[in-house]
Amino acid sequence: xxxxxxxxxxxxxxxxxxxxxxxxxxxxxxxxxxxxxxxxxxxxxxxxxxxxxxxxxxxxxxxxxxxxxxxxxxxxxxxxxxxxxxxxxxxxxxxxxxxxxxxxxxxxxxxxxxxxxx
Amino acid sequence: xxxxxxxxxxxxxxxxxxxxxxxxxxxxxxxxxxxxxxxxxxxxxxxxxxxxxxxxxxxxxxxxxxxxxxxxxxxxxxxxxxxxxxxxxxxxxxxxxxxxxxxxxxxxxxxxxxxxxxxxxxxxxxxxxxxxxxxxxxxxxxxxxxxxxxxxxxxxxx
Numbered sequence: 001x002x003x004x005x006x007x008x009x010x011x012x013x014x015x016x017x018x019x020x021x022x023x024x025x026x027x028x029x030x031x032x033x034x035x036x037x038x039x040x041x042x043x044x045x046x047x048x049x050x051x052x053x054x055x056x057x058x059x060x061x062x063x064x065x066x067x068x069x070x071x072x073x074x075x076x077x078x079x080x081x082x083x084x085x086x087x088x089x090x091x092x093x094x095x096x097x098x099x100x101x102x103x104x105x106x107x108x109x110x111x112x113x114x115x116x117x118x
Numbered sequence: 119x120x121x122x123x124x125x126x127x128x129x130x131x132x133x134x135x136x137x138x139x140x141x142x143x144x145x146x147x148x149x150x151x152x153x154x155x156x157x158x159x160x161x162x163x164x165x166x167x168x169x170x171x172x173x174x175x176x177x178x179x180x181x182x183x184x185x186x187x188x189x190x191x192x193x194x195x196x197x198x199x200x201x202x203x204x205x206x207x208x209x210x211x212x213x214x215x216x217x218x219x220x221x222x223x224x225x226x227x228x229x230x231x232x233x234x235x236x237x238x239x240x241x242x243x244x245x246x247x248x249x250x251x252x253x254x255x256x257x258x259x260x261x262x263x264x265x266x267x268x269x270x271x272x273x274x275x276x
Contacts, residue, residue, distance in 0.1 A: 005162050012161025012217065013154035019212030020153035024144045030215050031251050037216065038256035046263035054183070059164035062183035063190060063217045065252065072260030080268040088264045092257060095184065099218060102188035103225040103249070106195040111229040111241045114199035
């Protein structure tokens with residue numbers, strides 16, 4: 001269990017370093033960087049490389065934004081196995097639903113409670 | 119960038135040179151170290167949340183990622199609302215942007231920022247202003263990847 005925390009720290013940290021290098025060296029905006037990382041996550045899962053990383057690093061792989069791309073592909077693929085090509089569309093948000101709905105719900109609650117600063 | 123440079127007048131080129139000389143040099147190593155440990159700590163906290171869901175709500179290692187992400191977005195709302203996440207972002211750069219809390223922060227800060235314009239046009243219309251590109255490119259690339267993979271599977275290639 002402690003090893004899992006360690007690897008979550010290291011792998012999650014490394015994802016952030018990749019992001020920071022894209023900020024600083026490639027001079028991308030945060031928007032471009034995050035979009036790129038999501039695409040990388042989707043492609044990695046296409047090759048079946050992301051799932052082993054989750055087994056190995058746990059939250060170190062599920063918390064960075066790359067896992068968003070991974071779970072989109074995952075939902076699409078699991079539906080596609082059952083219903084063929086239509087499943088690619090219908091299953092897209094199957095796994096990611098909680099992230100998106102949490103962002104929408106908490107975003108709205110946040111806007112209700114908090115006032116903009118500065 | 120290279121294309122733009124050719125069309126500049128000499129005076130503009132001179133100014134660009136001057137601007138580059140005075141441009142703030144980014145301390146890349148320091149930024150990377152900060153991003154590493156802050157991002158790592160956020161993921162470690164996420165791991166603790168994952169274990170919480172595994173032990174108390176009977177999720178498995180594979181499915182626990184889903185409620186974990188929702189919980190992290192919730193914490194991100196609190197930190198964003200109290201203005202803590204901004205300072206964290208200044209300090210850690212990508213360390214706070216790359217984890218899913220950064221995605222939450224992008225949505226929530228846009229929602230809070232535009233509430234003065236009303237809830238329908240302000241909050242509703244601008245909520246995904248920053249995070250929309252992440253969803254667009256995530257969904258589109260996932261669509262392409264899943265489509266290719268499904269076609270290859272039906273053809274029996276993989």
